[in-house]
Amino acid sequence: MKKKRFVWHPNTQMKEWDSFNEIVKSKGMYLIDSDGNNYFDAVGSMWCNVWGHSKPELTNAIARQCKKLQHSSMFNLTNEPAEKLAESLIKISPGMHKVFYSDNGSSAMEIAIKMALQYWNNIGETKKTKIATLENGYHGDTFGAMAVGYVPEFFGKFKKQLFPTIQIPVPNKYRIPKGYDYLDYQNYCLDKVEKKFSNDDKIASFVMESGAQVAGGVIIFPKGFQMKISKLCKKYNVLLVLDEIATGFGRLGSMVQYTEQKSIPDIVSFGKMLTGGYLTMAATLANKKIYDSFLGQFNDWKHLFHGHTYTGNPISAAVANENLKLYKKNNLIKKIQKTSKIFEEYYDKISEIKTVGDIRHKGMLMGIELVKDKKNKTPINPKKSINKIFFEEGKKHGIYLRTLGNIIMLVPPLAISEEELDFLLNRTMDTIKSAENKTT
Numbered sequence: 001m002k003k004k005r006f007v008w009h010p011n012t013q014m015k016e017w018d019s020f021n022e023i024v025k026s027k028g029m030y031l032i033d034s035d036g037n038n039y040f041d042a043v044g045s046m047w048c049n050v051w052g053h054s055k056p057e058l059t060n061a062i063a064r065q066c067k068k069l070q071h072s073s074m075f076n077l078t079n080e081p082a083e084k085l086a087e088s089l090i091k092i093s094p095g096m097h098k099v100f101y102s103d104n105g106s107s108a109m110e111i112a113i114k115m116a117l118q119y120w121n122n123i124g125e126t127k128k129t130k131i132a133t134l135e136n137g138y139h140g141d142t143f144g145a146m147a148v149g150y151v152p153e154f155f156g157k158f159k160k161q162l163f164p165t166i167q168i169p170v171p172n173k174y175r176i177p178k179g180y181d182y183l184d185y186q187n188y189c190l191d192k193v194e195k196k197f198s199n200d201d202k203i204a205s206f207v208m209e210s211g212a213q214v215a216g217g218v219i220i221f222p223k224g225f226q227m228k229i230s231k232l233c234k235k236y237n238v239l240l241v242l243d244e245i246a247t248g249f250g251r252l253g254s255m256v257q258y259t260e261q262k263s264i265p266d267i268v269s270f271g272k273m274l275t276g277g278y279l280t281m282a283a284t285l286a287n288k289k290i291y292d293s294f295l296g297q298f299n300d301w302k303h304l305f306h307g308h309t310y311t312g313n314p315i316s317a318a319v320a321n322e323n324l325k326l327y328k329k330n331n332l333i334k335k336i337q338k339t340s341k342i343f344e345e346y347y348d349k350i351s352e353i354k355t356v357g358d359i360r361h362k363g364m365l366m367g368i369e370l371v372k373d374k375k376n377k378t379p380i381n382p383k384k385s386i387n388k389i390f391f392e393e394g395k396k397h398g399i400y401l402r403t404l405g406n407i408i409m410l411v412p413p414l415a416i417s418e419e420e421l422d423f424l425l426n427r428t429m430d431t432i433k434s435a436e437n438k439t440t
Contacts, residue, residue, distance in 0.1 A: 016388050021395075026053030029413060029420055031400060039400040042410055042424055046402075047214070047246050049277035049413040050323060050332075057326060058278050058319050065318035074101065074312040081317035088324050089283060093256055095264040097288040100304075101281065101312040105245035105271035106140025108282035109207075111306055112267045113144045115286055116205035116239045122293040122302045128204040132166040132196060132238070137208060138215035139243050148207045149243075151216060153405065166203065168192050172219050174358040174369065175377065186222050193229055197236035205239040206232075210268070211257040211362070214246040217407050218360045218367025221261075230263030239290075245271035245282065250336050250414050253363035255327070266290055273414065276323035281316035336414055340364055342421045350425075353432050355380060355439060366410040368432070372440060379406040380439045393435040397427045408432070 009020065022034040029052050030038045031045075041049060051058065065081065072079050086099035100115075102108045113131065120128035131148055139149030146155045147162035155162070171186045180188065197203060206229060213219040233240040242265040247257045249270065254260040258268060267290060271282035296302040310316070327333070343361045350356055350368060357371035370386070372378040382389060387403045394401035402409060412424060 012387075016385055028052040028054070029416060037395070038398060039395065040398055040420075040424055040427065042394070042399045042412055042428065043402050044411050044413045045277055046272075047251070047411045048272035048275075050249070050273050051276055051326065051415045052413045055276065055278075055326075057322055058276050061319045061322035062278065062315055065315045069314045071310065071313055071315070073309075075307060079312065079314045079317070081314045081321055082312035085317045085320050085324075086283075088321065089270070089285060093268065093285055094259060095287050096268065096285040098286055098291045100284045100286070100306075101308075101317075102284065103280050103282065103308050103310050104140075105243075105269065105282050106142040106145045107308065108245065108269035108271055108284045109139040109148070109243055110142055110144045111284040111304075112241050112243075112269050113148060113205075113207070114306055115267055115284065115290055115304065116207075116241050118304065119239065119290050119293050120204050122296075127202050130166060130200065130203045131205055131207055132168060132193070132203050133207045134170045134209075134213070135167045136170055136172075136216040136219065137213055137243075139207065139209070140245075166196055166200075168196070170213065170216075170219060171222055171225065172217075173222075174360070182222070186225060190225070190228050190232070193232050194236075197232055197238055203236075203238050205241050205266075207241040208243065209247060210242040210244045210263075210265075211247045211252045211261055212365065214365065214411075215404060217369070217404060218365060218409065220360055220362045226258075226261040226263045230261075230265070239266040241265060242268045245269055247365075249273040250327070250333050251363055251365055251411070253333070253337050253340060255333050274323070275316055275320045276326070277413075278319050278323075279313075279316040280310075281313065281320060330415070332414060336364055339416065339418050339421060342418055342425070346425045346429075350429060350432075353429065353436075355432060355436055364412060364414050364416070368408040368410070368428075370406045370408065370432070370439065381406070382439045384438070386439065389435055389438050390431060393431045393438075394427075396434065397431050399424065399427045399431065401428070401431065 023031045024034050025032045029040055031041055032038055089099050090096055100111055133148050137149045138151055139145040169189050171189055173182050176185045230240055242258055244257050267286045269284045275281050294302050294304055340363050343366055355370045357374055357377055358369040360367045370380045372380055390401045390403050
């Protein structure tokens with residue numbers, strides 16, 4: 001007998017999804033449902049899981065903190081775990097000076113946008129009010145984040161309510177416009193940035209994901225692209241705001257992705273893997289120039305009017321501190337760099353599958369783009385939702401998969417072993433093959 005449910009589930013077509021598997025426990029790389037079925041977590045519980053599930057060090061850190069201090073407001077107060085975490089974040093984030101906590105990635109980006117706009121107001125440059133960003137970027141589902149990371153398929157229904165932004169095309173190697181090669185199109189995109197900056201002194205900031213666009217289809221930025229944007233920002237006095245919610249903390253193979261990209265920002269946001277995927281928490285970091293602009297007397301009204309009930313929650317901060325300890329203790333970044341090479345060994349095998357048009361990969365992130373025919377690169381477009389098809393087929397092969405449009409996302413827990421990654425990739429190929437008659 002089906003149990004009546006009251007949860008409104010995210011991003012699912014309700015008439016298609018008449019029931020949901022109930023996850024009752026987890027261990028290692030697996031989620032376990034109420035019927036005892038095991039699902040390999042191929043998406044790291046929405047890209048946030050680092051060590052797998054039920055990691056004793058993390059669950060014990062939560063339990064210890066629960067016995068001492070469960071929650072205390074950061075309004076006029078502070079707590080030791082939050083202060084310790086902020087110090088650690090500043091140490092690993094070159095150029096950053098202060099940390100502002102929030103509950104989730106969307107909120108962290110809303111804070112970043114507010115900081116960037118208010119900075120110019122605080123220093124008397126009131127005309128700088130515009131935001132430039134990359135097409136196809138994604139920064140969250142709240143209104144400011146939707147405006148800055150406008151994905152038409154996701155947010156088209158709200159377009160009239162969103163504030164306008166300046167959109168710059170992004171080089172997607174698989175889908176370059178006719179008449180360009182990959183390098184030419186990179187230069188075209190960068191030229192667009194410079195022309196906008198040079199012709200409009202009202203641009204306050206440039207907002208982009210750091211290293212890759214994830215929800216936009218796993219678009220890996222070409223080498224030097226982000227660095228060149230960073231240099232243009234400095235040249236034209238535009239703040240660089242980076243989103244590392246999904247790309248930082250090792251996901252792309254480096255702890256802080258902007259260091260690899262050689263593009264130190266004015267403001268950067270972290271989230272998802274900050275707590276190892278165990279509790280909700282995000283952080284927005286700003287450099288000294290940004291922070292100092294908010295200092296003043298009360299009647300100057302320069303302070304940032306923003307705060308969340310659970311800002312700097314001590315339990316979340318405590319598990320984040322333990323998580324960072326484990327990164328260092330287990331030399332996780334080097335492990336990721338080694339393990340991620342397994343992905344490359346499967347390129348040819350995956351590419352041979354009839355419906356696979358392109359593979360994009362960096363670190364512990366892979367996007368497999370599915371097409372009707374490889375020559376024309378036409379995306380698959382079955383009557384039933386692609387996400388539903390691959391969720392059901394994945395279950396048959398013991399893996400929990402999610403797609404974004406016609407792209408299969410593999411975003412496993414960062415500490416996955418080489419053997420486990422072999423298992424995941426083989427099961428993913430089996431899933432794609434078994435789904436072919438339902439998608440073409």
